[in-house]
Amino acid sequence: MSSRPILISNTRLVDPESGYDGRGALLVMDGRIAEVRKGEDAIEGPDGAQSIDARGAMLCPGLIDLRVKTGEPGAEPKETLKSAALAAAAGGVTSIVVQPDTDPVVDDPSVVDFILRRARDIGLVRVYAAGAATNGLAGEAMAEIGLMREAGCVYVTNADRPIMNSKVMRRVLAYAGGLGILVAHRPADPWLSAGAAATEGEFAGRMGLPPEPVAAETIMLERDLTLAGLTGARLMVDQISAAQPIERLATAKARGLNVIATASINHLTFNELDIGDYRTFCKLTPPLRAEDDRKALVEALIAGVVDIVVSAHAPAPPEEKRLPYDEAAPGSVGLQTLLPALLTLHHELRTPLTTLLRAVTLAPAEAIGVPAGRLKAGAPADLVICDIEAPILVDASRLISKSKNSAFDGRRLQGEIRTTLVDGRVVYDRQEGGGS
């Protein structure tokens, strides 16, 4: 599939791999980056090339989001692979990894195959599958990890159902580690976090919400780190959220443990008080933490203790959200707000763009071993052009996802996606009003 060459000129080129942030232009041919010209505004290309004048907007690698839930298969009214792909394209996200907690569960190579086939038919953004670590996510018997990898799954995880049995967790780590497969695990002690709707503290106490102590995360994290050390497996800590576990993670990393960690953009942006008068869009797992925890998370991201930022996209329709807080489903959609929210952090903190963007491009690419996420000749032309100064007001009802449960609803962000390319093809262009 050969498409027309594209010349992108007058950009602020941001490439986390080389650390470059400055004027630049870029040539796309045959779905790949053919040439990157740093320090110049223009670049020459073959006759008949399409020309895009970025007018000073940022050009960076398309985002790679390692934690996306859709409702397909099994709960299509929430979100389909197609609606998620459209939302991703509109958010500058060019690769998504869908979670295995669907119906049926992705614990079998045929379900991996189904998802990848559907994604190829849709053809918008790259879709990868994460396989279940255990059959049915029950946390008991190991799933067919090797066969799923052969079918194309990029890591295994038990999604939102932490593996309580330490023996099972040890075996998953040992087995997957031996095959060179990344294991993701969300650290949460299921007993301490059972039924929780908010983080433990003064706010949850006053609001009468069943609390989860941060200790639930710390305890499970320490177990996982210990088992990762024991087995030598590569572990990805899924959505670390509080200061205390961050401290333990930093210590483990300093000792050289083979561990990486993700944080959700929600936990980098919001704290428990954003729940306000029982706003269920802010009900998340893990729950939103205290402001000190949020600050520690941002610092950990800047320091590289947290490697990767995810959207934790989790669609939930009104019948699951328009309920009393403790009965409402957790989760927030996030594909379209991931990049604007990250850019908002850049504006607030003056953190270099290369640092922040690394966590959504190069770092996740390295985690799952894909060649995207870089601006260099030969890399896939998965790109996003974004006006990083433009203010936007998030109106959840206008999001592309089938479910509109955005924790960012009504929030002002700074950064607007103009154009998204995947494989050198434009999959979203704001002027054309999106890919829908």
Next chain:
Amino acid sequence: MNPSVPGVDEIRSRAFPFPAKHFLSVTDLDPIQVGDLLALAEGFVALNRQKNKKLDLLKGRTLINLFFEASTRTQSSFELAGKRLGADVVNMSPRASSIVKGETLVDTAVTLNAMQPDILVVRHGSSGAASLLSQKVSCSVINAGDGQHEHPSQALLDALSMRRAFGHIDGLKVAICGDVLHSRVARSNVALLTLLGAHVRLVGPPTLMPAEVDRWGVEVHHDMKTGIAGVDVVMMLRLQLERMQGALVPSMREYFRFWGLDREKLARAAPGVRVMHPGPMNRGVEIDSDVADDLEVSLIQDQVEMGVAVRMAILASLAARLDNQ
């Protein structure tokens, strides 16, 4: 006619328009407004002791009692309050009707709202449920208990009972004892009593205290003997028997031994101490019958009587607001 009983016109003139469309939390009120509501309620106490207890302040208005959790006391209290003020009162227990068929709380509320009630009194097992309803309906919503969050009319009736017993609330030492963790009564009382200048202590085992409860502006005691030493009011909370299964306390007898109110522990309180309980009581678990039934110290019967009067005051005040619209 007893001269201390205010006439209809006087009550009507005292019924100031409620400051908000809904009554969801005691934090909706300032101390002046609480004083006004309690003064209005005093009038209803006198009225309720007469043969003719009826007024027409809510004539033509419809009040729906929407109780997702069973409650004899609060529901009948609101029902009597509504009827004595002339409203048409309908009691709904959705537990027994469509809610079990998958209809959500909001669906139920929207359906009822279409029947044009004026006031919806709601009790629900989830914190924030009353607030959620208030956002989805056009009538006024009164929170009659939402999960472990608030029970504002209970706090007002407790305040009225204390004010009548002591003449003031400012400066009173009040110990709230027992299962604070799961208690909406405790949360509303802490908010209201501290607003009115009382010194509040919370007393109970650590497993029945919310995290960081020391930041509520109260004293926290785990030892009941020190907790109730010198207090003017001991307010006991109900220990839900199902909490025992959660292993929050080892056994009923151990709980009674350390946190149950008996004569021996009560002797440490200030002379003239009064005992309160929001009901229903677990005799022999959190309170000894000997104490509960002693009319010299117990305000428990008064609390029930004040409950109707306070709810009449809330309804009359909300109606005054509705009449002004």
